[in-house]
Amino acid sequence: MKYEAVQEQNKSQRLEAIRISTSRTIIYFISILINLIATIVLARKLIPTDYAIYQLATKRIISYATIPLSLFSLWIYRYIVENQSGAYISSVVFAFIQWIFTLIVGIVFLVFYSKISLLTLIIAALSISFQSFYYVIRTAIDAARPVRLSLLELFYRSSYSTLIFITLYLISNSLLLAFLSTLVSFIISSIIGLYWIKERISKDNTKNIKNTLKEWTIGSHATALGVGFGLIPSLDAMIAYPLVGSLIVAAFFVSSSVSTLLRDSTNVGLRYLHSYVLRTGDFKTAIRNLEISLTLVLPLLVYGIMYPKYVIYIYNPIYSWASIAVSLFLITAIIEIINNGVSQIASGSIRESGIKAAKGFTKMNLLGALPSIVYIGLLSFAFILFRKMGLQDLLLIWGLVYFIRYLLSVIITSWYFIPKNINKSIIIQLTPKLLLYILISSILSYAIRPMGTPSGRLLIDIKYLAIPGLIQALIFYLIVFLIDKGIRRNIINFLNKFLRKLY
Numbered sequence: 060m061k062y063e064a065v066q067e068q069n070k071s072q073r074l075e076a077i078r079i080s081t082s083r084t085i086i087y088f089i090s091i092l093i094n095l096i097a098t099i100v101l102a103r104k105l106i107p108t109d110y111a112i113y114q115l116a117t118k119r120i121i122s123y124a125t126i127p128l129s130l131f132s133l134w135i136y137r138y139i140v141e142n143q144s145g146a147y148i149s150s151v152v153f154a155f156i157q158w159i160f161t162l163i164v165g166i167v168f169l170v171f172y173s174k175i176s177l178l179t180l181i182i183a184a185l186s187i188s189f190q191s192f193y194y195v196i197r198t199a200i201d202a203a204r205p206v207r208l209s210l211l212e213l214f215y216r217s218s219y220s221t222l223i224f225i226t227l228y229l230i231s232n233s234l235l236l237a238f239l240s241t242l243v244s245f246i247i248s249s250i251i252g253l254y255w256i257k258e259r260i261s262k263d264n265t266k267n268i269k270n271t272l273k274e275w276t277i278g279s280h281a282t283a284l285g286v287g288f289g290l291i292p293s294l295d296a297m298i299a300y301p302l303v304g305s306l307i308v309a310a311f312f313v314s315s316s317v318s319t320l321l322r323d324s325t326n327v328g329l330r331y332l333h334s335y336v337l338r339t340g341d342f343k344t345a346i347r348n349l350e351i352s353l354t355l356v357l358p359l360l361v362y363g364i365m366y367p368k369y370v371i372y373i374y375n376p377i378y379s380w381a382s383i384a385v386s387l388f389l390i391t392a393i394i395e396i397i398n399n400g401v402s403q404i405a406s407g408s409i410r411e412s413g414i415k416a417a418k419g420f421t422k423m424n425l426l427g428a429l430p431s432i433v434y435i436g437l438l439s440f441a442f443i444l445f446r447k448m449g450l451q452d453l454l455l456i457w458g459l460v461y462f463i464r465y466l467l468s469v470i471i472t473s474w475y476f477i478p479k480n481i482n483k484s485i486i487i488q489l490t491p492k493l494l495l496y497i498l499i500s501s502i503l504s505y506a507i508r509p510m511g512t513p514s515g516r517l518l519i520d521i522k523y524l525a526i527p528g529l530i531q532a533l534i535f536y537l538i539v540f541l542i543d544k545g546i547r548r549n550i551i552n553f554l555n556k557f558l559r560k561l562y
Contacts (some may be wrong), residue, residue, distance in 0.1 A: 062323040085355070086209035090216035093304070097216075097223035099517070100318065102313050102374040104232035111236055111305040112173045114312040115296055116183055117190065122160035122169040122293035125191045128280040131421065132143060133406075139202035140334050147199065147260045151253070152268055161191040172300065175234065184203025190244040196252040205255055208316040211252050219244035236478050266526070279475070284424045291431040292464065293323075295438055295457070302442045303453055310454055313374050314384040315461075317363055318392035322399075326353040331401045336407025342481045344452035349400035350489055350548065353393070354496060355537060358532040361500035362524075364389045369524040372513035380451050380515075387458035393464045393493075401469060401485070402427075405476035411461040426471055434464035492543075500535050508529045 105113060131153060136147035165184040169175070175183070188475055191217070201208045222240035231238060248251055253260075296308050332345045363370050367385035368441050371378050409419035437460045445453065507530055510523045 062487045065319065066365070067289055068079060079430075086206075086213055090213040091320045093213070093220050093222075093364060093511045094216040094320060097220040098316050099373055099374055100223050101237060102316070102378075105234060105237060106232075107309040107377075108305050109234040109237075110312070111300070111309040112175065113234060115172060115300065116165070116169060116187055116238075116243065116418075119293050120172075120311065121161070121187050121190055121264045123168065124164040124187060124298055125157065125194060126200070126286060126290070128157050128191060128195055129290075130282050132195075133282050134275045134278050135195070135198050136202045136333070136402050138335070139199055140337065144264040145185075145271040147203075147256060147263040148265055149268050149271040150199040151260060153193050153272065153275075154289040156394070157195050158188050158192040162188040171365075172297075176218055179235045179238065182235060182242060185206075185506075186238045186242040186245065187284055189242055189249060193245045193252070196249050199256060200252055202334065203259060205330075205334070207255055211248060211255070213242055214251060215248035241404070241541065252432070270326065280421070282424065284419060284421060284428065286392055288426075291428070291435050294435050298435070298439055299457070301559070307450060308458075310378050310381040310384070312451065313369065313455060313460075315379050317362070317370055317385065317390040318388040318395075321356045321389075322358055322370060322392045322395045323354055326394050326399045329396075329403050332400060332403040333407045336404055337409075337462055341406075342404065343484070345400075345404045346481075346485055346488055347545065349397070349404070349485075350402065350492060353396050353489075353493065354546070356396070357393070357496055358394055358492075358500045358503070358535040359528065360389050360499060361365075361530045362504045362531055364523065365501065365504045366509055369509050369520060372515060372520045373517065373524065376513070376515040379454045381454050384454045384458045387455065387462065391458070391462040391465055392540065394462065394469060397489070398465050398469045401472050402475065405472055408476070408478065408481075423476055425473075426475055427468065429471060430464045430467035433467060434460055437463070496535075496539065503531045503534055507534075514539075 101110060134144070135150050135462075139150070160388060162432070165187045166180065169180050169183055172181075197211065200211060218240065221288065222244055223237065226236035226240045234421070296311065299308050299311070332348055335348075336342065336345050341356070362456060364386045367389075368379065368382040370385050372380040405423065406420075409423075438457065441456045441460065442453070445456065473485065477485065484530055507527045509527055513520055513523070
């Protein structure tokens with residue numbers, strides 16, 4: 060009886076892990092679809108120079124401004140997962156420290172890289188400072204209430220997209236209004252996030268703030284190398300901007316945006332694997348979660364790979380010359396998703412509690428830095444050597460080097476940080492299904508083509524691509540449900556549990 064009880068408990072844990080990871084992925088995927096509104100409006104309404112500055116601030120400068128968070132985020136997450144005293148209140152105190160740091164760094168970078176008005180400069184700096192504040196709160200919620208995180212992201216993306224649409228599409232295509240909309244959405248989302256964990260904050264031990272922050276600071280030596288090397292990839296746009304111009308930077312962000320959004324929708328769900336493996340040591344379910352998350356977005360990635368020109372026309376026809384690069388970035392997104400899942404499983408396999416895990420993460424960060432060094436080294440060399448080549452060729456080179464970076468990362472992480480038997484399971488369990496699903500999706504995508512030729516008119520181009528794309532995805536999901544007993548069993552168990560709770 061005791062054995063049966065343990066088996067039932069393990070089964071319940073596995074189902075709960077799949078439920079949480081899948082729920083997070085689906086909810087976040089919906090938020091990503093909503094976020095596409097803002098992404099498209101920004102690409103269509105801002106001139107390339109303004110679009111490059113906006114993306115540089117919110118995607119690259121923020122990387123440097125959030126160095127303190129990058130040093131502490133691992134410990135914030137693990138301390139809250141382990142329910143250590145003082146973790147919540149220390150996170151909030153740190154969020155305000157991070158806000159001040161980002162504001163200062165943001166102003167310095169924006170003055171150096173852009174020639175914008177004083178008012179736009181102030182609003183832009185405040186925008187990324189509240190972005191960093193929100194990231195700290197998001198990390199705490201991720202560890203404490205994993206499904207709530209996806210709901211918070213859904214709210215943020217919805218408010219952000221709504222404000223961007225109202226200000227840029229209906230009022231004025233102004234860089235100032237773009238940053239103002241972003242600022243307001245981060246402020247509101249941060250307040251909601253704090254409200255959701257206020258009870259845990261109020262019950263936390265304020266006497267432990269100093270000691271907790273001290274422990275995180277001591278433990279930061281383990282993450283410092285990873286953070287330092289992790290910042291290397293964010294130099295790509297910073298290097299490209301002066302070497303090959305703002306148009307290439309703008310085109311990079313446009314052509315990689317769909318792959319980034321779809322990748323992010325799965326990464327939120329996969330982040331839970333760190334916590335799950337840390338608590339249970341169950342690698343098999345973690346691999347299964349990675350497979351399910353990848354399967355959810357695969358038909359959309361494949362459809363975009365086959366019809367990149369339609370994707371780029373939805374964003375802005377002026378970047379039509381960059382359409383080939385879209386396919387390359389979408390292919391890379393598949394590798395990025397696998398890399399993120401493998402990295403989270405590897406992080407969870409480091410079993411030591413608190414900052415005792417520092418040694419394992421130091422080794423991981425040291426070896427994990429190699430792909431980033433290769434990426435920036437190759438990219439810098441290519442931009443210097445081929446800077447006079449055509450824009451399309453330069454962007455393709457950028458995409459190819461980007462692909463090499465993530466392929467190297469998957470190989471290194473799986474080889475050095477995943478137990479050999481688990482690594483073998485990933486290859487045997489994931490690779491054949493991935494190739495089969497790509498083949499199925501490719502055949503469906505070829506058979507169910509866009510409804511017309513790209514027109515340059517937003518709503519028409521969305522209709523041409525979205526309707527057949529969604530039909531292809533639904534047929535793909537049905538085929539997977541029929542041929543994959545594991546996914547079918549998990550869905551049925553999930554629905555049965557949901558119905559029992561409902562009634």
